[in-house]
Amino acid sequence: SSERGENAAGGLFPYSAREERDAMCGIAGMVHSDPAHPVSYETVQRMCDRIVHRGPDDYGSYVEGPVGIGMRRLSIIDLDGGKQPIPNEDRTVWVILNGEIYNYKELKRQLEALGHRFATASDTEVIVHLYEEYGPDCVLKLRGMFGFAVWDLRRQTLMLARDRVGIKPLYYAELPTGLAFASELKSLLTLPDLPRAVSSQAVAEYVAHLCVPGRLSIFDAVQKLLPAHRLLYRHGRASVDCYWQVEPQPDFAKSENEWIEEVREQLRDAVESHMVADVPIGAFLSGGLDSGSLVALMAKASAEPVRTFTVGLTTEVGDFDERDAARVIATQYRTKHEECLLAAEVGSLLPSIVASFDEPFADSSAIPNWLVCRETVRHVKVALSGLGGDELFGGYERYVGLQMGEWFRWIPGPIRSSLAALVGSLASGDGSSPMIDRVKRFMAAGELPLAQRYFSFIAAFANASDILHSDVIKQVGSGAPRYEEIIRGLTVREPLDVALTSDLHLYLPDDLLTLSDRISMAHSLEVRVPFVDHQLIECLSKMPARYKVRGFQKKVLFRKVIRDLLPSEHFARPKQGFSIPLAYWLRGSLKTMLLDVTGSRAAKESPWFDWPKVKKLVDEHLSGQHNHEIRLWGILCFQEWSRQYLGKGSH
Secondary structure, three states: OOOOEEOOOOOEEOOOOOOOOOOOEEEEEEEEOOOOOOOOHHHHHHHHHOOHHHOEOEEEEEEEOOEEEEEEEOOOOOOOOOOOOEEOOOOOEEEEEEEEEOOHHHHHHHHHHOOOOOOOOOHHHHHHHHHHHHHHHHHHHOOEEEEEEEEEOOOOEEEEEEOOOOOOOOEEEEEOOEEEEEOOHHHHOOOOOOOOOEOHHHHHHHHHHOOOOOOEOOEOOOEEOOOOEEEEEEOOEEEEEEOOOOOOOOOOOOOHHHHHHHHHHHHHHHHHHOOOOOOOEEEEOOOOHHHHHHHHHHHHHOOOOOEEEEEEEEEOOEEEOOHHHHHHHHHHOOOEEEEEEEEOOHHHHHHHHHHHHOOOOOOOOHHHHHHHHHHHOOOOOEEEOOOOHHHHHOOOHHHHHHHHHHHHOOOOHHHHHHHHHHHHOOOOOOOOOOHHHHHHHHHHOOOOOHHHHHHHHHOOOOOHHHOEOHHHHHHHOOOOHHHHHHHHOOOOOOHHHHHHHHHHHHHHHHHHHHHHHHHHHHOOOEEEOHHHOHHHHHHHOOOOHHHOEEOOEEOHHHHHHOOOOOOHHHHHOOOOOOOOOHHHHHHOOOHHHHHHHHOOHHHHOOOOEOHHHHHHHHHHHHHOOOOOHHHHHHHHHHHHHHHHHOOOOOO
16 A cells, blocks of 8 residues: 655655655665766666575666666565655655664654655655755764665765664775675676685685674775765765764763663663564574563563564584573563574585675674574564674673783783693683683783783684785785774773774674674574664763673673563573584584595695694694684685685685
8 A cells, every 4th residue: 555755846756655664675886987888777786686685575776877776675664665766856866775764753854844855754765865954974863774875966976874883784896987886795796897806914804803804805806884984986086984983981970870770771762763663573582681681671662572582502412502591581571482493504504604794704603693593584574683782781701801811910920921831731622611712812812912912812813824824924914904903093991991892893893793684684584783773882982891891790780770671590690692512513513524625625725724724723623632613613614605706615
């Protein structure tokens, strides 16, 4: 039941005029630097067809002269409405959006008061009129998750923008013919003139972080638009700038009770703002504090039962299963609960998981995330996730370890050295408990300065020369430029603030949010992440570190904020997360694959990895001397990526 709205020029828009919002989708396009060189409709359609999984329900494009923009849409609200691209009244400004604008109703009221006329009730159209009113600064008004493109016909200018935290992706390439962009790298790979040279620097960053962080992509010719950045392309020239920055600025004037009340209100507001949809919304529910409090807040804000989903994993070494704890929350808040226990067939899943990222990516939690998204999309199109709670409130053991490192340095040097040698000689066992490996990392980093110490905690290979071929090291060195860039920009030196800021700008967008976006979109599932709402982040940036981690206690204030939402026994449960027995698998069910891949001719002749060092890692892991699970998984994922995208095992 759609209606047609009339624009200022008297034309008709085939868009629904009732309340509607645009859902997750994929966007792509190209602008040629030569106005006489037209973009073909087929080029735009081909780019969009490669990301059909992001939007299987609809396709739309605007192709006119030197510009072509298009989108694939996953319909969440009003199947007949929210068509994109959406123009302004005289069709001189066009927009395509991947994401959700949560404050669009408020912005629409403000714009209508300024005289703007709307043809739809879509959150996407808000961007069109904001751009008319504020130009590129329109992005400052938005609250949401987004990657969008605006084509300004009068000024012959393309604007690209990405949300503040990096929830939604945006790639671009400057080519001899012009600028191309897309939500995923695979769209750009449809362009025949895109160079395919692999970035040596990206490979070096990958072995540190098990993802390609920051501006880099795995290909030299393609870059990512950083979170909180916008790009303007006009007359063949691109300029990029940052429109939002946040770093710790502790406010010591507020009492603990004042912080509790403020954070409680910010959490409530963030969750409620993420719940608008015309289809049932679900939530991932584990036994942890983040997802439990998320479901509690959703239930309090919803007139209908919240739909919740829990997936446990059964493995050769036992079940990794939080269904019992999740069921307690589901029962308390009377959710419509779905749960299952699945076997993770890692070998068969690996090719599909690797293909969903387009770049080397080796966070092993992609495996359980793949399974939970596959099950959830059977029931709903939208799910909320508690992702971000650990990074914002201080939920990781490494945060405790970083602060303990300051105390450790008070121990006399000879004693520290003896302890480090003793711990370093311990065997890692089967990897079923991470404690020995954590202690080993802690001791090995004991003599390092603060920033390098934290890097040693988070890096798979803290020194790229430990694994990369010497020819690569000669080109790029053995450092980690993206991490160093973030640390250089800090004005605070509180250990926890250094760690949290690093994670906010690197681990969160480049690992966790990338994983969430690609895995969910591979299943045509929209995942929203209210804990990384930028207004909540701004609030927490002012919270002193002692309210996040104190001694051995993590999430100090967060636990008090949610104390009344969850059963008391939940606060005593050990953190599990999406754990999998990867170390055991690599010695068991995945051992054959590990030996086949790392012993292949392609691995031995790799221009990227030093094969004797790879073999040493394999031998040490299989013997139980050391647990190299994350390092070996990184090598396996890189080799599989090379096979798929380069047609080779390693180069």
